[in-house]
Amino acid sequence: MGQTYRPCLIDIKKGAFERVVPNPALLTSHDAGWQKFVLEHHYQPPYEMPTSNFQQHLVMAFLKDVSAEFKIGDRLRKINACRGHLSLVPANNDFWQIVREDTEFVLLAIEARQLLGDLQEIFPEGKIELIPTFAQSDPFICATALALKQELETNPDGCSLYVESLLNALSVHLLYKYGKQKPQTKEYKRGLSRQKLKAVIDYIQAHLEKNIRLGDLANAAQISSSYYFCRLFKQATGITPYQCVIRQRIELGKQLLKQPDLPIVEIALSCGFSSQSSFTTAFRKHMGVTPRYFRQGS
Template sequence: MPEVDAHTSFPSSSSGNDILRVETLQYAPGEASCHFEETHTIFMPLASRPIHYLQAQDDKTYTGLYRKGDILITPAKIPLFVRWEGEENCLQIQLTTQFLQSVARETLEQNSDLIELIPTFHVRDAQMEAIAMMLHTEFQQDTSGNRLYLDSLANILAVNLLRHHATKRPQLPIYEGGLPPRQLQQVLDYIDAHLDCEIKLADLAQILDMSPFHFSRLFKLSTGKSPHQYLIQQRIEHAKQLLKQTDRRIIDIAYECGFNSHSHLSKQFRQMMGVTPKVYRMG
C-alpha cells in the first residue's frame, strides 16, 4: 500500500503557492494512506461516473459512492486511509495550517488555538464546490500572473472551512460602507505603482492593517470590483497607452504591465476590449 505524505510526487498535475496547493490525482483502482502534518486537505472527485470508496479517518469509517461535487475534508495531522474501486480522478486542495490560523485570527477575530476542523466524509457544500472548480480551472492554466485572484479564492475557502466545518463556528462580520476615500486612494496608488509586480492580497490588506478577507469585501463595496478585477483593468489600461503611444514589442508591453507572456496579455486584453493587442494598435 503506498504511503502518501506531504513530500510525495503524485502522478498528476499540480501547482500552488505558499498558502495553497492544488493537484489533480489520477489513479487506477487501489488504496493509499495519507498523513499531512502541516496542511488541511480537501478531496473532491472530478469524474462524471460515481466511484465506490472505503475511507477511514479519526476512528470513523465511510463506505459508499462519491459523485462529482461530494467532498472529503481531512484536517492536518489526521491519518487518512482510502480504498477506491474505479479509475480515480480527484481534485486535492490543501491550505496550510498557518494560513488557516491567520484567517481565524485576523478575519473572524477568533483564538486560532481553539478552532479545529472536523474530519468530514461525503459532504455537499455548494460554495466549496464552486471555489474548488474555480481553482481547478485556474491551475489548469498559467497562474503566475493571477496571484491576487488565487489569494482571494484561498481566503474565501478558508472562511468557509472555519464557518461550516470547524468545532467552533464563528459568525462573519458585517461589512458596510466601503473604504474611506483616503485609504482607498492609498491602495489604488500602490496598485498603479506596482503593475509590473506580483501583487498579493496580503500586500494590499497590509497597507491598511486589515485582514485580506475584510479588505477584499470593503474594496469591492468601494469600487464595484474585486481587487483582482481592478488590477487587471489597470494593467489593460496601461497596455492600451503603451500600444498607442510607443512602438515597443507587445511581449515587452506585456511584461511591463504585469503579464507573464504575450498570450496572457492577449487573453485578458481580448476579454476586456474585444480585440487583440495587435488589432487594437492598428485601429
C-alpha cells in the first residue's frame, strides 16, 4: 500500500507560518492582543512553499512586484503580482506555491468564525465562503494592511480602537467583495437616537484614559453588532467612533495643558494615548501645533 499524502497543517495564530517560508517575519502582532487577525510583515528570498493547509483565511498584500506559481486544490496558475495587489487563500484549502524572486508582503490571517463575528446579522446562515483570489488589485485592502502595520510598529503592546475600526472595515470589505454569499443588510436612515448617542459620549468621557474598545461603545448604545453601531454612529454624527474618541481626548488634553506644572507625558497618558509621541502626533494633526507650543500660547 502507498503512503497517504498529508499537507502541512498550519496554524498562523501559533506562529507556524515560519515553517513554510525561509525567514521569520520582520514584524508580527502575536503579542499585541489583536483578537480577529494576525498580522505579519515578511521579506523573503525566492522559495518553494510545501503544500500546506492553513487553518485561517490568508490575505497577502504585496509591497513589491513578484512572479510566482501556485496551486490551490487541483488548479495550477502563474501570476505576476504588483505592489498593491493581493492574494486570498481561503482556510482549509491545500495550497502550494513557488516564488522566483525576492518578495515583500503583509500577511493577514483571519479566523473564519472571527471574520463572521458580529456580522452575523448580515449573514444569517452563519456560513461564509471566500473566493480564492490571486494578483488582484485592491487599494483598500493594501492601504489598510499598511495602516495596520504602521500602527503595530508604533504601538506594539495593545489593540487600540483605531486597530479595531480598521479590522472591522477590513472584515466587511472582504465579505462583500470576496464572499460567495450575498449579505443581507438593513437600512437605517436616522442613526443613533439622542439618548443612545448621549450614552456613548458619556461612556467615552468617563473612560478617556483607558483602552476603549469598539464593543464597549456598542454595548453603551445597547447595540449587539459593532458593524451596525459604527454605521449608526456615523449617520448621527458625521464621524466615526474612533474620530470621536480622538477629538474628546484632544479636548481633554487642551484643558490639562493649561496646568503649567503637569508634565506633557502625564497628560498624554491621562488622555488615553500610549505615549507622549502619539499624543503629540494626534494633537498636531487636529490643532496645527504641538502640545508644547499650545501650552506656551495659552
